[in-house]
Amino acid sequence: MNNLKLTGRKPGEGRSVIEVGGIRVGEEFVVIAGPCSVETEDQTVRTAVAVKAAGAKMLRGGAFKPRTSPYAFQGLGLKGLKILDKAKRETGLPVVTEVVDTRDVSWVGEYADILQIGARNMQNFSLLREAGKSGKPILLKRGMYSTLEEWLNCAEYILAEGNDQVILCERGIRTFETYTRNTLDLSMIPAVKAESHLPIMVDPSHGTGIKFMIEPMSLAAIAAGADGLEIEVHIDPPSALSDKDQQLRPEEFAAMMKRVFELREFMAEKNGEAAKRGDLDNGKGPSGSRDVFADATD
Ligand code: PEP
Ligand code: MN
Numbered sequence: 313m314n315n316l317k318l319t320g321r322k323p324g325e326g327r328s329v330i331e332v333g334g335i336r337v338g339e340e341f342v343v344i345a346g347p348c349s350v351e352t353e354d355q356t357v358r359t360a361v362a363v364k365a366a367g368a369k370m371l372r373g374g375a376f377k378p379r380t381s382p383y384a385f386q387g388l389g390l391k392g393l394k395i396l397d398k399a400k401r402e403t404g405l406p407v408v409t410e411v412v413d414t415r416d417v418s419w420v421g422e423y424a425d426i427l428q429i430g431a432r433n434m435q436n437f438s439l440l441r442e443a444g445k446s447g448k449p450i451l452l453k454r455g456m457y458s459t460l461e462e463w464l465n466c467a468e469y470i471l472a473e474g475n476d477q478v479i480l481c482e483r484g485i486r487t488f489e490t491y492t493r494n495t496l497d498l499s500m501i502p503a504v505k506a507e508s509h510l511p512i513m514v515d516p517s518h519g520t521g522i523k524f525m526i527e528p529m530s531l532a533a534i535a536a537g538a539d540g541l542e543i544e545v546h547i548d549p550p551s552a553l554s555d556k557d558q559q560l561r562p563e564e565f566a567a568m569m570k571r572v573f574e575l576r577e578f579m580a581e582k583n584g585e586a587a588k589r590g591d592l593d594n595g596k597g598p599s600g601s602r603d604v605f606a607d608a609t610d
């Protein structure tokens with residue numbers, strides 16, 4: 313891919329690690345979990361405590377919600393950020409929250425450990441530049457109509473401002489399929505790894521929009537090499553003010569996390585065996601396979 317001066321992976325170059333509150337994204341597997349929207353202190357703190365107990369390493373929650381309808385719940389704004397801060401103080405979990413307006417980047421950054429740029433704003437170039445100037449770690453979600461090249465160029469906007477702390481997140485794209493909310497494009501995991509050094513996470517909550525698909529797609533994402541997951545969890549999904557059909561109850565999330573850790577352990581074991589045999593991916597792909605990085609810098 314052309315012009316990916318800063319995000320493109322050069323042959324032999326290692327993968328980036330983004331450090332957030334002692335957590336090393338890209339090196340350790342990271343699950344970000346929490347409600348779609350921050351609604352009340354009780355809802356957010358209880359969810360935070362539950363997701364931490366289940367093994368999540370960061371808390372998510374929207375205080376600014378980009379909604380399809382202007383009449384739908386738009387988020388609590390500053391009040392929501394203060395609630396997230398409370399949940400952070402109670403649990404120690406770093407906070408991931410979305411910013412939707414260039415004018416808000418600097419002060420939202422005072423509450424967020426990671427600023428999320430959502431699918432609808434992926435190509436908001438002013439917002440990307442401002443996010444770059446903020447110097448904060450950025451979780452950049454894939455636009456629902458965007459190609460890999462467009463997505464990586466958006467990350468490039470952030471890096472071009474001197475901020476190399478970018479994590480990508482695949483969250484599904486619009487296709488002709490209507491059964492799922494979006495079509496979760498897991499092929500982006502190996503694609504991003506071939507073309508870029510940035511970490512790649514997966515959001516199966518927005519990617520499918522259907523509760524029973526979140527666990528199988530999470531496991532598939534892990535098998536494909538994802539660096540982490542972003543999952544929506546709510547203490548009482550039917551009462552949620554946004555995305556109530558895709559939010560897991562804490563006990564459902566905890567059950568899923570058991571499977572997640574089992575698969576991670578299984579893969580670590582298998583990778584250990586492969587490393588001993590000498591055929592582990594060493595930046596050139598498994599032995600005998602095509603060197604994906606050779607043609608990643610066309
Ligand atoms: C979200 O994560 O809160 C969200 C709105 O996701 P997306 O931007 O991927 O739709
Ligand atoms: Mn949501």
